[in-house]
Amino acid sequence: MKLGPLLATGRSCGGRQVAIGLGIITLVWFMLPPGSLYDCSFSTVVQDRTGRVLRLCLSKDTQVRLPPLQEVLPEKYLAAVLHYEDRRFQVHPGVDPLAILGATWANVRAGRRVRGGSTLTMQVIRMARRKPRTYLNKLIEGLQAVRFELHHSKEEILRHYATHVPMGGNIVGVEAASWRYLGRPFVDLSWAEAALFAVLPNNPSLINLRQGRSLLRVKRDKLLKVMFDRKVFDAATYALACLEPLPPQARPLPFTAPHFTELVLSRSSPQQYLTTTLDLEVQMVLEHLARPHGESLRRQGITNLAAIVVDSASGKVRGYLGSLDYFSHQDQGQVDGVLARRSTGSLLKPFLVAKVFDRGPFTVNSRIQDVPTFYGTFAPQNASKTYQGFARISEVLQKSLNVPAVRLLHTYGVENFLEFLHQTGFRGLFRSAEQYGLTLILGGAEASLFELTRAYLSFNHGGRRKDLVLLERVEQQQEVPVQLFSAGSAHLVTEILMEVPRPGIYQDQPHLSGARSFAWKTGTSYGQKDAWAIGYDGQWTIGVWCGNFDGTGNADLSGVTSAGPLLLHLFQTLSKGENRTWPQAPDGELRSISCCMRSGYPTGPHCPETVPVFVPREQQVLRNCPYHQRIQVETGGRYRLCSKCWEGRMREYVTRFVPPASVAAVYRDHGIPVDEFPAHLPGCPSDSASELFELVYPVPGLTISPPRNFDGVREKVVFSAHHQRKTASLFWFLDGHFITETQDDHAIAIEVSAGKHSLTVQDEQGGTRIAPFNLQIDD
Template sequence: MKTGFLRSCAAWGPGLRRAGWALLGLLVAAVLLDRLFPLPPAPQYSPLVTAADGTVLHAFLNPTQKWRMKTELHEITPALQRAIIYKEDRYFRYHFGVNPGAVVLAAGRNLFGRGRTTGASTITMQVARLLEPKARTFGNKTLEMLRAVQLEAHYSKAEILQLYLNLVPYGSNIEGVKSAALLYFQQPPDYLSLAQTVALAVIPNQPRVLVLGRNNAQILAKRNHWLHQMQRDRLFPAQDLADALAEPLDAQRHGAPTLAPHLARRLVAQFPGQPIIASTLRRGPQAKAEDLTLNYVRRLRALGITQAAVLVVNNRTRAVEAYVGSSDFRDAASAGQVDGVRAVRSPGSTLKPLLYGLAFDRGLATPKVQLPDVPTDFNGFRPENFDKNCQGEVTVERALVYSLNIPAVRLLADLGVPAFTDKLRQAGFRTVARAAPRLGLSTVLGGCGATLEELTGLYAALADGGQYAPLRLTAGGPRTGGEIPEATKKGTGPSETPLLSPAAAFLVTDILAQRTRPDLPLGYENSLRLPKIAWKTGTSYGRRDAWSLGYNRDYTIGVWVGNFSGQGSPALTGADVATPLLFDLFNALAYNSPNHWVAPPSTLDFRLVCAESGLVPGEHCAHQILDYYLPGQSSARRCEHVKEVFVSADGALSYCRACVPPGGYRRQLFANPLPEVLAYRAAQGLPAPRLPPHNPACRLVRGADDGTAAPLAITSPLPHAEYLLNRGEQQQLLLSCAAGPEVRQVFWYVNDRFLRAAGAAERVFFRPSPGPVKVSCADDHGRNVDVQLLVAEQ
C-alpha cells in the first residue's frame, strides 16, 4: 500500500507543478492587469464643515455641481446595512464581487424569458458602474464584473458598502445616503428611523420616478412592501417593524445647511479636497450669534450702519465656538460676503489694556498712580482725548476706564514703542508685525491695523492670566496665529506665550470690570441684563469702526460694528453701538456661566500710597489709601506732591538752603505739580499757587538752582515743526511754556533777540519772519531752553 501511494504521488507530481505554475501565471497576469487598468479615481465629494459635535454646519456642491456628501463608516448603522444588503445583495458578505449563482439564474431568465429580467448586479458591481457609468451592454457588464473583482481585492466589504452608499442616486443632483438624509429629513444617516432608512433604500432603483416630496405616496407603498417582506423574514424585531409600518412619510426637499458661511469658505480654502472638515464651532451658539447679529444690525440701518462681526472663544481651550463674519452673508449691497473677523481695521482704543498691563509689569505704574492729562507735545505728536477735554491729573485706573488718550500716549512713551509692538507681534498681530519699524506713539490709539480675530485672541489672554495661545478653528487642527517660538511651548499642551504676568492681567481685569464708567450703554446703569464681565470699547478715527471686547472666566467675545465700505457714522462709537450687542451675546451664550470671578494671584500685594499722587507716601503725605502693587516690580519712588519751602515771615520771599537767614523765616508747604500740569491749571484759570519770588540777594538767583526745582519746557511752538502763514492775514504764533511753581517770570527771545518778559503762565503771540526761527525762553532762576522751527508764507 505504501509503495502504491508513493507511485500515485509521483504520477501526480508533474500535474501539481503545472497547476502551481498556472496559478502563479494567473496571479502575475492579475497584477499586471491591475497596474495597466487602475481603479477609477475616488469620487469627488461635497465639502462639509461640521460642528464640534459632528453635525453639519455648512455644505457645498462638489466640483460637478452635485450634492454628494461623504457618509462616514460610523454613520452606517446596522439597520442601514441590513436593509441595503437585504434589498440589493443578500450574499454581499460571501462573494468576491460577482455572485455566480445570480449570474446563472439571470442568464437563464434572460435567455428563456422566464421571470423578471435581471442583471445579477451585486453591490460591488453597482459601485463599479457608479464609478464608471457606461451604456448597459453585455460587454460593459463583463467589464463591470472584472472591476467588481478588482474592487474586492482593494477594499474591504465595509469600504465597498460605504462607496455604494456615497454614490447611490436619489434623483436630481442628489447622490449618497447622507445627502438624501440631510436634504429630505434634515438628519444625518445615523439618526434616521427604520422607516426613513427603508424609504431611502427603495429609491435608488427608480431615482427619477421615486422623488421624495413629489411622489411620497408611491415611495410609501414601496417602503411598506419591503417592510412586509422584512417582517416575513424577521430581519428586525417585530415591534420595530410594526412601528415603521405605522410611521407616515413626511419628507420635503430642504436647503443645504448654511451656518457659518464665512468660516466654512475659509476652511474649505485652507483644506482643499478634504470632504469633511471638523470645526470647533458649536451649533447652538453659532445659530444664536447669527440671529442676534442680524436682528441687531437691522435696527442700526437707520443710523447708516450696515454690518457687524462677532467672535466667541472658549477661554480654556481657545476654541472658537461662534464665528459671524457679517450680519447677512447674502446682503450683496452691504458687502455681506466680506469676512469682518479677518478684515484689517483700526483698533481704536482696544490695545490700551495691554499697554497698561505692560506698565504694571515694568514698574511704571500701579492703579492709583496719577498721570498728567494735559495737552502735551510728544516730538510733534499732540494727541487729544475723545471728548477733547483734559482733566489735569488722573489715576491709572481712571485713565483706562475712561479710555483717555493723552495718559496712554505718555505711558507708551515711557515704555517704548518697540516693547509694545513686540508684545503685539507675540500675540499674533500680523499687520503690526509687518509695520512695526514704521509705527509710533499713535499705535496705542489705533494707528495700526488689527483684526477682530487678533483682538479677541489678545483679550482671551487677559482672561487667562496673561497667557496667549492662538485661537483654534478646527478640532485637533492647527491654530490660527502661526508658529509659537519653541521657548514658549509648555510640554505637550497648547503652545502659550506669556504676554503679561498673572498679577498685571488681574489688575487690568479688575479695572475693566468696573461698572461706574462712561462707556456703559444708556439704559444699563441698573439693569439686571448687565453681565458680570470685564470689557473695553474702542472707536476708530472718523467713527468708522466701533469695537467692544469682553470676557469672563469662561468666554471671550469680540464685537465689531461698522461699514465694510469704511464710511463713518456720527452714531458709531464702541460704547453706544458695539457694547449693547456684546451684552446681548453674553446674556444669551454665557447665561449659565458660574458667577465666580478672578481672584488676585499670590504675586500681588497691597500697600499704602499717597492719595494725591499714588506713590509711596513721603514726609508730608497726610491722606493715604490702599493700592495694589507688584513686590519687586512696582516703583518705590516716594511722593513729592508737596514740598517744604523756607519763606520770609511775611511770605513775600522764598529762600533756598544757601540763603536762608538765621531767623525771621518759617517753613511752609507748597503744591509741587509737574510743570505741564501747573501750566495747564493756570491756562484754565484753575488754582495754581506759585512760590514767592526767590531772595534777590541770593548768589544762586541767576545761576544754577539748588536742584529741587522743576525743569523749564516750551509747550508752543512745537520743536522742528513747519508753520505756513498767510501773507494777507495777521496770523501769529503762540509762545507758552511749562515752568515750576517757583518761577514767576519768563523772558522770550526770537533768533537770540529779546522779545519781551511775561508771566510764567502768560500766553504771548508774535509774527515771525519766514525762514528758520529759533525761539528761546529763560526763567527768573536762570534756566534756559530753546526750540527750532521753520516758517513759510503763502
C-alpha cells in the same frame, strides 16, 4: 511507428495542463484581495466640536460625495433597499442565479428590458467600473462581485453601496441625499423616506425630486406596498407612509459659519472630516443676537459687524461671525471681518499699562498729566476735547483717555512697545517705530479682531501668550511659553477693566448684563471708521467689531454704543451662573508698597499721607513721589527762600504739593483749588523760579504751517504757556522784540512772517523759556 495516437495523447495532456493553469490563475485571482475599488475624491465634512455638520464641501470632481459611512445604516433604509434591489442579498455569493433567471424570463415575455438581475454587490462593482451595460460587462461584474464578496462582509458591501449610489444631480450617496433633500443627517428616517431613498437611484436623471415627481411617488408607494405585503410593517404604518408627501426639490446644503469654515479649510491639510472647536449652539446664539443688532446699526448707516467667542480656559473658538450676511454683495459680506486688519483705536492701552506696571514706578493710582501736550506737530486730544489735569492710570483705561496714554508710551518707548506687540502676535505691524510714532497707542497701527482677541486672552493666563485653537482632536503644536507681562500686572489690569462703565441701560442696571463680573475695553478708530469691544471673564473671551468694510466713517459709530451692547448681550446670554471668585489674585505675584495718597507714586520723604497699594512682585521702585516738596519760606509763608537769600531772615519749613504748571492751569480752569507755590524772594540771584512755568506751544525746533480759514485768510499762530502761580505775569518776546504781557490765561495769537524765529517767555522773577521755531507758509 504510428504517430497519430502519440499526437492525440499530447494534445489531451496539453489541454489538461492549460485547464489546470487557468483554474489555478482563476483561484489565485479570486483569493487575492481586490485593490482599491473606487478612484474618487470625497467631500470634506466640516463639523462642530460634537460632530454636527457645519459645511459640506464639493469633492475634486464637483460632486457632493460624503466619506464612507462609519455608523450602522438605518434599519428602515436597509429593509427598503433590500426589498427593492436584492431580497436574497444576505445568502447569495455576489451573484443571484434566481434573480438572473427571473429577470431573463420577464424581459423575454415583455420583449424589452423591464427588470434587472444585478445584485447589490454587482451594482457596487458597476458603479466603480462605470462601463456600458452589455452582456460581457455583466459577466465581468458578476465575477468581480463574487471576488468582492470573498473579501468583504455584507455590512461593508452595503456601506459601499450607500456611499456611492447616485441620487440625482451631483448628489452621490444616501447621506449626501439626506442633507440635500431632507436637510438633516441620515438618521431617524420615516418609512416613506427610506422607500424614497431606495427607489431614487433607479433612474435619478429622469425621475427625481425636480422632474417626474408624481412617477417617483408612485414608485415609492409601490415599494411601500411590497413591504406591507411582506409583513414588514402593519396597515396603519403603511397608510401613514403613503400619505407622507415627497420632500421639496432640494434644500441648501449645510453652510454654517462660512467665514470660520473657510479659515479652517485654508489652514488644514486635506482630510475627509474636520472636527472644529466651534460649538453650534454658541454659534446660533451669536447669529441670533447679531441679527437684530445689525439691523439697528444699519438704520444708522453702519452696514456690518464681526464677532468671535472664545473659551477663555482653552483658547478654543466656539463662535465666529465674519459678517452679517455672507451673501450680501452690496455690503461685501464675503469679507471676513474677524481677520480683516483695521485701526485698533484704544484697544492696545491695557497692554501698555501692563508693561509700565512691570517696569515701574507706576501704580494703579499714579497720576499722569492730562493737559494740552505737543510732541513736535503731534498734539493728542481726548475724545471729550477736555483735560482734567491729573488722571489716575486706572482712569486712563476706564475713561480711555488719549493724552495720558500717549505720555505713558513716550515714557515707555515706542520701540520697546512695538517689539512687545510683535512678540504678542500682531503680524500686520510692518512699519518701524519711527514711522508709527506715538500714534501707535491711539490706533496708528492695524490689527485684526482675531489677533486682538487672542492678545486679550493673555490676561486670563497670567500674562502668557495663548493661541486660539480651531480644531478638536488633533495634535496641536506645543506652544512655546511666552511671558508677555507678569501675572501680577495681568491681574491689576483686569481689575481696572472690570470697572469700565457700561453703556446706556447697562450702566444703571448692571443685572441686565448678567450677575457676572467681566473685564472689557472699547475702542474707536480715527474718523469713526471702526468700533471695537473686547471683554473676558473666566469662561469667555469675546470680541466685537462694527463698521463698514469699505472704510466709510460714521458719526454715530463708537466702541461703547455700537459694539458694546452686543458684547454685553453675549455675556448675558452665554454666561452660566455667577463667577464671584473670578478673578483670583495670583499667588506670590503681587506685593504691597506704601504710596502717596495724593500722587499715587511710591511714598517720598515728604508725603504726608500714604496708602498701601499692590504692585507686581518684580516691580522696581525707580522713583518716589515727585510732587511733594519740602521748602523753606519766610515766616508767614509769603516768599520762598534758598541758601542765597535766607541769611538774616526768620524762616520755617513747609510741605507743598507742587503739580506741574500745566496741571495747575487746568485745575484752575475747572475751579479746583491748587496749592500756591510761594514766589521766590525778590532780588534773589537764584534762577529756580524758572521751574514754576512751562512753555506749552511751540516746542523748540517746531515747524509751523498755519492753516487758512473758510475765507482763505491765513490764521494767526497761537502760542501758550502755563505758570504754577495763578497771579503770575508772563512777558512775551518774538525775535527779541517785546509783544505783550499776559495774566491768568497765558495764550496769545499773533501774525508771524515766514522763516526762522525765536520765542522767549519770561515771568516777573526772571524765569525764562526759549523756543526757536520755523514758520512755513504753504501755497
